[in-house]
Amino acid sequence: MPNFSIDQHTSAQFNAELEEARKNLMEMGGIVEQQIEIALKSLIDVDIELAEKTIKMDKEVNKMEVKIDKETTQILAKRHPAATDLRFIISVSKTVNDLERIGDEASKIAQQSIELSKDGAGPQGYVELRHIGEKVREMVQASLDAFARLDTDAAFEVLQQDKKVDLEYNTAVRTLVTKMMEDPRTITRAINVLWSLRAFERIGDHARNIAMNVIYLVKGKDVRHKKLEKIEETLNK
Amino acid sequence: MPNFSIDQHTSAQFNAELEEARKNLMEMGGIVEQQIEIALKSLIDVDIELAEKTIKMDKEVNKMEVKIDKETTQILAKRHPAATDLRFIISVSKTVNDLERIGDEASKIAQQSIELSKDGAGPQGYVELRHIGEKVREMVQASLDAFARLDTDAAFEVLQQDKKVDLEYNTAVRTLVTKMMEDPRTITRAINVLWSLRAFERIGDHARNIAMNVIYLVKGKDVRHKKLEKIEETLNK
Numbered sequence: 001m002p003n004f005s006i007d008q009h010t011s012a013q014f015n016a017e018l019e020e021a022r023k024n025l026m027e028m029g030g031i032v033e034q035q036i037e038i039a040l041k042s043l044i045d046v047d048i049e050l051a052e053k054t055i056k057m058d059k060e061v062n063k064m065e066v067k068i069d070k071e072t073t074q075i076l077a078k079r080h081p082a083a084t085d086l087r088f089i090i091s092v093s094k095t096v097n098d099l100e101r102i103g104d105e106a107s108k109i110a111q112q113s114i115e116l117s118k119d120g121a122g123p124q125g126y127v128e129l130r131h132i133g134e135k136v137r138e139m140v141q142a143s144l145d146a147f148a149r150l151d152t153d154a155a156f157e158v159l160q161q162d163k164k165v166d167l168e169y170n171t172a173v174r175t176l177v178t179k180m181m182e183d184p185r186t187i188t189r190a191i192n193v194l195w196s197l198r199a200f201e202r203i204g205d206h207a208r209n210i211a212m213n214v215i216y217l218v219k220g221k222d223v224r225h226k227k228l229e230k231i232e233e234t235l236n237k
Numbered sequence: 238m239p240n241f242s243i244d245q246h247t248s249a250q251f252n253a254e255l256e257e258a259r260k261n262l263m264e265m266g267g268i269v270e271q272q273i274e275i276a277l278k279s280l281i282d283v284d285i286e287l288a289e290k291t292i293k294m295d296k297e298v299n300k301m302e303v304k305i306d307k308e309t310t311q312i313l314a315k316r317h318p319a320a321t322d323l324r325f326i327i328s329v330s331k332t333v334n335d336l337e338r339i340g341d342e343a344s345k346i347a348q349q350s351i352e353l354s355k356d357g358a359g360p361q362g363y364v365e366l367r368h369i370g371e372k373v374r375e376m377v378q379a380s381l382d383a384f385a386r387l388d389t390d391a392a393f394e395v396l397q398q399d400k401k402v403d404l405e406y407n408t409a410v411r412t413l414v415t416k417m418m419e420d421p422r423t424i425t426r427a428i429n430v431l432w433s434l435r436a437f438e439r440i441g442d443h444a445r446n447i448a449m450n451v452i453y454l455v456k457g458k459d460v461r462h463k464k465l466e467k468i469e470e471t472l473n474k
Contacts, residue, residue, distance in 0.1 A: 062462040069459065073327060080317040090310060097334065177428055184421035191414055191431075198435075222306065225299040 014079050018088065021071050022148075025092050025099075028064040029144040031057060032099045035106040036140060036203060040133035042113040043196055044126060051117075054110035061103035068096045084217075091217040095147065098206040098213075102140060105199040105206075109133075112196045119189060128172035129193060132200045135165055139207035146214045152235050158211035159228060162204050169201040251316050255325065258308050259385075262329050262336075265301040266381040268294060269336045272343040273377060273440060277370040279350040280433055281363060288354075291347035298340035305333045321454075328454040332384060335443040335450075339377060342436040342443075346370075349433045356426060365409035366430060369437045372402055376444035383451045389472050395448035396465060399441050406438040 035057045042050035072093050075081060081089055139161050146154035173194065180190045215223050215235070223231045272294050279287035309326050312318060318326055376398050383391035410431065417427045452460050452472070460468045 059462075066459050066461060073323065076313060076327075077319050077323055082314050086310065086314055090313075094334075097331075177425060180417075181421055181424050184418055184424075187418050187421075187424070188414060194428075222303050224303060225296075 011079075014075075017071070017075050017079070018085065021068060021075065021089070021092050024064065024068050024071065025095060026144065026148060028061060028068065028096065028099050029140075029147075031061055031064070032102050032106070033137065033141055033144070035061065035103055036133070036137045039106040039109040039113070040130070040137065042110055043116070043133070044130055046113060046117045048114055048117050051110035051113040055107050058103045058107045061100060065096050065100040069093065072096075087217050087220060091147070091213040094213050095210050098209045102203050102206045105202050108199045109196045112192045112199075115192045116189060126193070128168070128175065129196055129200070132165060132168055132172065132197060132204075135161065135168075136200050136204040136207060139165070139204055140210070143207045143210035143214070146211060147217075150214065150218050152215050152218050155211035155214040156232065156235060158207055159231065162208040162211075163228065165201065165204040169197060169204075172197055248316075251312075254308070254312050254316070255322065258305060258312065258326070258329050261301065261305050261308065262332060263381065263385060265298060265305065265333065265336050266377075266384075268298055268301070269339050269343070270374065270378055270381070272298065272340055273370070273374040276343040276346040276350070277367070277374065279347055280353070280370070281367055283350060283354045285351055285354050288347035288350040292344045295340045295344045298337060302333050302337040306330065309333075324454050324457060328384070328450040331450050332447050335446045339440050339443045342440050345436045346433050349429045349436075352429045353426060363430070365405070365412065366433055366437070369402060369405055369409065369434060369441075372398065372405075373437050373441040373444060376402070376441055377447070380444045380447035380451070383448060384454075387451065387455050389452050389455050392448035392451040393469065393472060395444055396468065399445040399448075400465065402438065402441040406434060406441075409434055 035054050038050050038057070039054040041047065042054060072089050075089055079085075139158050142154060142161075143158045145151070146158065176190050176194055176197070180187050209224075212223050215221060215231070219234060221234050223234060226234075272291050275287050275294070276291040278284065279291060309330050312326055316322075376395050379391060379398075380395045382388070383395065413427050413431055413434070417424050446461075449460050452458060452468070456471060458471050460471060463471075
């Protein structure tokens with residue numbers, strides 16, 4: 001963990017505990033990234049096995065959430081972290097929460113793949129799905145990389161990406177609704193695509209939250225609910 | 238705060254800080270409850286003014302989130318809370334997070350009211366909306382009451398309610414999709430109702446999370462991702 005204060009602790013045990021929390025967070029992040037990838041593939045290929053795998057992985061993600069939350073609580077109780085260490089624990093804890101919710105959204109997407117598989121495949125709306133799905137997977141990856149490298153510039157890029165994804169999502173929903181009106185026989189399938197799009201859009205929001213946690217960790221500033229320009233100012237100070 | 242350990246602190250200042258956090262949490266909860274009520278009314282009455290009021294209130298909710306998070310972080314840094322005090326701080330922090338997300342969902346509902354108002358009112362799907370909306374508002378209220386009174390039985394009831402709401406939500410969505418297929422002219426409006434239903438269902442999930450925070454606070458047990466029967470066993474121990 002470069003540029004980070006954990007090396008200066010007198011207690012080697014404390015260092016080890018912080019490093020363990022960081023390691024577990026990154027491991028959880030890796031599983032969640034995989035979940036998004038598999039969920040997206042299950043949609044595009046209408047592959048039920050992959051969908052079931054995504055849902056199964058969510059159990060693992062939930063266990064990691066409980067485990068890491070327990071670890072960070074113990075660190076708070078025993079070590080009384082202050083300054084950067086405290087911000088680190090708080091950021092880990094918030095990020096774990098976002099990762100768990102991303103896992104939930106990936107499961108919901110997998111559930112939609114299963115529903116879609118029931119009435120045969122059709123490419124309607126899938127171009128947008130694939131595009132937005134890949135984009136938010138990259139955002140999650142980028143936000144976790146930013147966390148690992150304490151890179152606020154990379155974190156800020158994720159915030160910018162999220163703005164774009166929100167716009168693309170709105171366009172995709174509008175297109176889908178228009179198609180539904182043109183051909184009402186596709187309504188059931190279109191609703192499944194709609195829920196999947198929504199889940200991907202939510203994943204993008206969680207990646208944005210993780211990026212904000214990175215900024216809080218590094219700069220000590222809570223930038224939630226602030227406009228991008230204001231956040232940029234904070235970063236350049 | 239009856240049955241709670243804050244009375245035993247040697248530092249009157251520490252007591253005052255915990256009490257302040259509790260007070261602010263409840264104040265935030267009150268605003269969010271009101272937000273749900275107004276958002277629901279804005280939908281039913283297709284009242285744009287109320288919708289705009291809901292969205293405006295969200296700014297207040299966001300400010301409270303940042304404020305309370307800052308307070309709890311300061312308590313962690315200065316007071317090194319342990320045992321129940323630490324669980325109290327963690328529960329407040331998690332509950333604040335859920336309340337903020339409820340506020341977001343209320344805003345999304347208000348946004349749908351504004352969309353619905355554009356093409357004139359229609360009662361389609363509103364019976365379910367009103368029913369589910371009122372139910373989740375009660376759940377949020379009950380979860381906050383359970384927090385204030387440290388009442389795990391009341392918290393458990395919220396978990397049970399959430400199961401019921403999820404079932405009702407699924408039925409409502411199916412009904413709505415059937416109606417869309419029968420009369421495709423209603424698609425745009427039905428999609429707005431669908432998003433509103435989803436938002437209410439999510440609010441129910443957050444009420445459930447708050448109830449789980451209460452159980453964690455009082456019993457020291459993390460019951461997330463556990464089945465209701467298992468949670469009931471934990472409470473009877």
